[in-house]
Amino acid sequence: MHDIVVIGGGPAGLTAAIYARRAARSVLVLEAKTCGGQILNTPDIENYPVEAHVSGFDFGARVEAQARGLGAEIAFEKAVGLRRDGADWVVETAKGGEHRARAVILATGSENRKLGLPDEERLVGRGVSYCATCDGNFYRNKVVAVVGGGNTALEDALYLADLAEKVYLVHRRDGFRGEETNVARLKARPNVEFVLNATVRRLVAEKRLQAIEVEDVRDGSVRTLELKGLFVAVGRIPENQNFASVVELDASGYVVAGEDCHTRAPGVFVAGDNRVKPLRQLVTATADGAMAATEAVKYVNGLLDRGT
Amino acid sequence: MTPVTKETFESEVLKAEKPVLVDFNAGWCGPCKAMKPILEEFEASTPDVKFVSVDIDDQDELAEDWDVASIPCLVLFKGGAEAKRSVGLVSRDAISELVGA
Ligand SMILES: Cc1cc2nc3c(=O)[nH]c(=O)nc-3n(C[C@H](O)[C@H](O)[C@H](O)COP(=O)(O)OP(=O)(O)OC[C@H]3O[C@@H](n4cnc5c(N)ncnc54)[C@H](O)[C@@H]3O)c2cc1C
Numbered sequence: 112m113h114d115i116v117v118i119g120g121g122p123a124g125l126t127a128a129i130y131a132r133r134a135a136r137s138v139l140v141l142e143a144k145t146c147g148g149q150i151l152n153t154p155d156i157e158n159y160p161v162e163a164h165v166s167g168f169d170f171g172a173r174v175e176a177q178a179r180g181l182g183a184e185i186a187f188e189k190a191v192g193l194r195r196d197g198a199d200w201v202v203e204t205a206k207g208g209e210h211r212a213r214a215v216i217l218a219t220g221s222e223n224r225k226l227g228l229p230d231e232e233r234l235v236g237r238g239v240s241y242c243a244t245c246d247g248n249f250y251r252n253k254v255v256a257v258v259g260g261g262n263t264a265l266e267d268a269l270y271l272a273d274l275a276e277k278v279y280l281v282h283r284r285d286g287f288r289g290e291e292t293n294v295a296r297l298k299a300r301p302n303v304e305f306v307l308n309a310t311v312r313r314l315v316a317e318k319r320l321q322a323i324e325v326e327d328v329r330d331g332s333v334r335t336l337e338l339k340g341l342f343v344a345v346g347r348i349p350e351n352q353n354f355a356s357v358v359e360l361d362a363s364g365y366v367v368a369g370e371d372c373h374t375r376a377p378g379v380f381v382a383g384d385n386r387v388k389p390l391r392q393l394v395t396a397t398a399d400g401a402m403a404a405t406e407a408v409k410y411v412n413g414l415l416d417r418g419t
Numbered sequence: 420m421t422p423v424t425k426e427t428f429e430s431e432v433l434k435a436e437k438p439v440l441v442d443f444n445a446g447w448c449g450p451c452k453a454m455k456p457i458l459e460e461f462e463a464s465t466p467d468v469k470f471v472s473v474d475i476d477d478q479d480e481l482a483e484d485w486d487v488a489s490i491p492c493l494v495l496f497k498g499g500a501e502a503k504r505s506v507g508l509v510s511r512d513a514i515s516e517l518v519g520a
Contacts, residue, residue, distance in 0.1 A: 144510050145457065151449035151508065168449035187511050205512075236489035236506030245448065249488040319486060340488070 113139045114411045115404070116202050116212035118190040121148020122393050123383025124218030125174040125183075126400025127407070132181035134408040139210060140178065141202065143189035147171020148220050149384070150393060152242055159393050170393070186210075190219075193357050193379070198414060200378055213414055214407040217354060217366060217374070218382045218400065221347040221391070226258065230314050238320025243267035243342050250340040252276050256323060258311055259344035260284060265293035267344050272300045279336055281306045281325055306336070314341070349385040361387055372403035380407050420455075420462060420472045425480050428473075433499040435469055440518055442472040443482060443492040450508040451491045458493075461514055468495075468518045493517060 115131045117124045120142030131138045140146075150156065150167040157164060179185065192203035193215060202210045223241035225231055231239055240246040243257070247270055256279035257268040265287060268280045280297065285307055287294050297303050308328050315322040315335070322337045349364045358374040358381065359367040365388075366381040368374050374381050382399035384391045420442060423431045432439045442458055444451035462470040475482040475490060485494060485501070495503040495517055503517055 144508050145450075145453040147449070147453055151453050154447050154449065166449060168452045171449070171453065189510065236492055236504075237486055238488065240489055245450075246489045249482070319488075 112199070112211045112213075113137045113184075114212065115139075115214050115216060115407050116141065116200070116210050117216045117218055118202065119143075119148070119218035119220055119383070119385075120146035120175070120185060121218060121220045121383060121396065122150060122170070122174060123220070123396040123400040123403075124148075124216065125178045126397040127216045127218060127382050127404040128178040128183035128400075129174075129181055130401050130404035131408055132178070132183050134404070136408055136411055138183045139212070140183055140185045141188050141190050141204065141210065142185060143187070143205075145171075145187075146175040146185065152245055154244065156393065191353050193354050195357075195376075213411045214378045214380065216372075216380045216382055216400075216403045216407055217351070217358070217385060218403070219350055220384045220396075221349045223343070224346045224348045226311055226343055226345065228311065228314050230316060234314060234316055234320050237318065238316065238340055239314070240340060240342050241344070243270050243344070246340070246342075247271055247274050250275050253339040254337065255279070255340035255342060256281055256306075256311075256336060256338055257342045257344055258282070259346070260287045260289065261344065261346065262289035262293065263346075264344035265289040265297060267342050268297055268303060269293065269300075271342065272297070272303050275340075276302065278303045279306050279338070280304070281309055281311060281323075283310045283328055284308065306334075309334075311341070347384070347391075351385055354379075370402065372399055372406055378407075378410055380404075380410075420458065420470045423471045423473055423481075424478055428481060431469075431471055432496050435496070437467060437469045438502070438518075439469045439471060439496045441485075441494045441496060442470070443475050443485075443487045443490050443494065444472060445474060445476050445490060447476075448490050454491050454508060454514075457511060457514065461518060465518050 114136035117140045128138045153167040189205040200215045254277045255275045258281040260282040309325040312326045313324040368381045372380045380403040382403035383396040
């Protein structure tokens with residue numbers, strides 16, 4: 112039995128562990144892959160206070176070391192379910208294990224949204240990518256496409272325009288949600304072609320991706336774009352389905368909770384990118400971790416005072 | 420994990436007696452760095468499999484030859500041919516499945 116089980120060892124979960132340990136509560140962090148979360152993917156963080164530059168790997172490794180140094184336990188297991196048992200919560204893991212806790216903090220972050228096309232998964236690393244800064248180098252002097260209309264898509268297209276022979280920017284609408292300055296910069300690039308009002312309807316591939324078919328949403332006409340790489344930048348999705356019977360999710364799957372990080376279930380708190388919120392960044396994820404842990408500690412202390 | 424190059428790939432990987440897990444990685448790749456200590460743990464506990472690494476920045480031809488276009492990329496070779504592959508940051512269980520540990 113732990114006072115607090117934190118699900119997810121990203122910036123939010125590890126910060127929660129730091130706060131809970133400093134309040135002298137026992138803490139177990141469950142992490143499905145490796146600590147650090149999404150931020151591992153960026154070589155350079157420039158907007159987290161105190162250091163002008165830090166790599167995502169160093170950030171993750173240092174927060175992990177800080178949490179461990181304060182006595183947090185970390186187990187590499189994926190949580191797949193959560194249920195109430197008397198006054199306790201029981202976290203179920205993928206391998207059939209269970210962890211009992213007085214309070215639980217959900218800090219499961221988010222994953223790349225897929226297009227949902229046949230073969231997409233098989234082609235990851237063989238033409239399909241979700242991270243331009245990670246994989247862009249493999250497409251030097253080749254033809255690529257970016258699909259999406261937000262800032263990530265625009266920034267990916269700009270980044271790739273410096274490397275690739277040609278970049279198609281495929282977006283299902285006319286206008287972009289991303290910043291106008293990015294759109295203007297892209298328009299000035301001779302090797303960027305806008306393919307608007309269009310969706311990707313098929314990935315053409317044998318062993319590797321060879322082309323994509325895009326469909327015009329207005330008249331249904333189809334065009335084939337020969338290319339080597341497709342960068343998917345259509346947003347991120349939270350993975351909270353395993354906990355949907357316990358907490359409330361909004362239409363996009365985010366856990367409904369205010370800034371105090373309380374979910375509708377007493378003793379279950381949420382922290383980080385998987386919570387409903389307007390800005391998903393490190394500084395807001397770590398802020399949530401602090402808040403959720405503080406509230407969880409209050410909750411646990413309340414139980415202990417009542418002798419349960 | 421022994422680093423291998425274009426020159427040593429054949430002898431170290433393709434002609435190896437044991438199955439070989441090749442870790443395609445690069446210094447700038449955070450998820451690769453995060454997986455490295457885990458792979459080293461597996462290397463110590465899985466004597467039936469040889470573990471090697473390929474730095475794709477130095478060895479871009481090897482990456483090209485083996486169709487590696489996203490890292491981390493782990494490829495298991497058996498008898499000189501690719502047997503299994505995983506792309507991206509994966510769990511310990513997925514690595515264990517890959518090397519049959
Ligand atoms: C390429 C990229 C660049 C970025 N750059 C910046 C930047 O420069 N500055 C900035 O402030 N933000 C940046 N961000 C955003 C930032 O990374 C996120 O806001 C932050 O990581 C969110 O932290 P989190 O802990 O909520 O979630 P995550 O980082 O997503 O961590 C969640 C963790 O939970 C684990 N997990 C998920 N489900 C389970 C489960 N069921 N059981 C166990 N473990 C589970 C995951 O494996 C993961 O480790 C960037 C994001 C990306 C993708």
